[in-house]
Amino acid sequence: MFPAxxxxxxxxxxxxxxxxxxYFAGRDFRLHLTARKVSMxxxxxxxxxxxxxxAVLTRVFLFRGREAAFAIxxxxxxGAADEFVFHRRLPAEEHDVHAKEHFxxxxxxxxxxxxxxxxx
Numbered sequence: 751m752f753p754a755x756x757x758x759x760x761x762x763x764x765x766x767x768x769x770x771x772x773y774f775a776g777r778d779f780r781l782h783l784t785a786r787k788v789s790m791x792x793x794x795x796x797x798x799x800x801x802x803x804x805a806v807l808t809r810v811f812l813f814r815g816r817e818a819a820f821a822i823x824x825x826x827x828x829g830a831a832d833e834f835v836f837h838r839r840l841p842a843e844e845h846d847v848h849a850k851e852h853f854x855x856x857x858x859x860x861x862x863x864x865x866x867x868x869x870x
Contacts, residue, residue: 760865761811767861768807774851781844792836799828810858815866822859 755763782788788796802825809818837848 755865755868757813760813760869763865764811764858764862767858771851771854771858774847774854777847778844778851781841781847785841785844789836792832795828795832795836799825799832802828810862813866813869818862 782796802821805821806818806825809821833848840848
């Protein structure tokens with residue numbers, strides 16, 4: 751069996767696994783300012799996504815699995831609305847950044863799941 755990972759080490763691992771997402775999110779933000787005009791409705795949805803992501807991150811870094819799962823679900827639903835309503839026919843560069851950003855966030859969530867499993 752695997753040894754339990756201490757909370758501090760787990761948080762360091764989580765922080766490292768979040769860095770690629772933060773990089774691509776920064777590139778995405780820059781593209782929103784330069785590549786296309788983002789509507790007020792999309793900006794408001796992005797604010798809601800930011801609040802939900804903050805809820806996810808706080809629960810994840812506290813290792814609150816059930817609360818994190820619920821926050822991740824809400825974030826995913828709001829993110830799906832963003833994708834299906836506002837992100838059709840994106841410029842190629844923004845489409846590429848979005849795909850990488852989503853994959854990086856998936857990796858972060860997978861690392862969290864693995865760490866939760868190793869804590870039990």
